[in-house]
Amino acid sequence: MASQGNTQLQHLATGILPPDACVVIVKTEWNAAIVDELEAGCRRVFEAQGISNIETLVVPGAVEIPFGIKNCWESRKYRDIRPLAYIALGCVIKGDTPHFDYVCQSVTYGITQLNIQMPVPVIFGILTVNTEQQAHERIGGIHGHKGEEAAITAIKMISLQQQLKR
Template sequence: MADIANSKLLHTGTGILPMEDACVVLVKTEWNAAIIDELERGCVSVLEKYKVGSIVVLTVPGAVEIPFAIRQFWERTTGPKPSAFIALGCVIKGDTPHFEYVCSSVTDGVTQLNLLLSAPTIFGVLTVNTDEQAQERIGGKHGHKGEEAAITALKMISLQRSIK
């Protein structure tokens, strides 16, 4: 199992450049709304802490629709493009294979966006077996995946800016 204790992700003393001119777009789902709202709260809290200049929130029906919304926003935005996207969702396993299809679809979509767009798309989608597991990932024993997604976005923006 992935454990945040085995990562230096939360070490933010280095690797994050000033973000006043950055725009981060959160794309969140309507499913499992209470969990998604907490993921969003954690994301926004971190982005505000690092003084991200603009935070845009888009809402889509479900996880499968996340990649489409990101691509449309990228293509239709006039003016400066977003610095990063964060995909926020929660897919909880049920009794049918639907879980596997949704998880595969959104994972493949985010991967394609990372190869296609010149802004990173961060995978902040929980793929869990139970509601309890989701709760453990929004401030419980497995940390806060919304906060982690925001830190990842900031580090990726900084990485991209450092190699230009």
């Protein structure tokens, strides 16, 4: 994911993606209003790029996202139209206990492992913030829209993977 300093992120010069390109968004139930807006941002970008085969899988919490992605891939990896990328969306807001640290570490490690093990990219679209205000700043506020950035990253990674296969 990009920081404010990544001016190239919004530039999409990826070539033509397959018209049936499938992307699966795996999102949490926690902090639903924020996570739903992250998903809406993803969908806006995909729609603008003509990508319409977008599926959503909902899991209870952020820790369950890697399980959802891995099992979704395992159930579809031999199909003709299988996902070309996964996007993990969630929002973990710091509380008064160390639970925040464990959740953030667990989901980060899980997604990192999936990126190493799976043949398709898994995009990290998890907000890890101290306050709800910080989350809102990242869904269209002063820090941009991290859902849109996740979709752009997915498109770029699908394109990269296609280039590497040539």
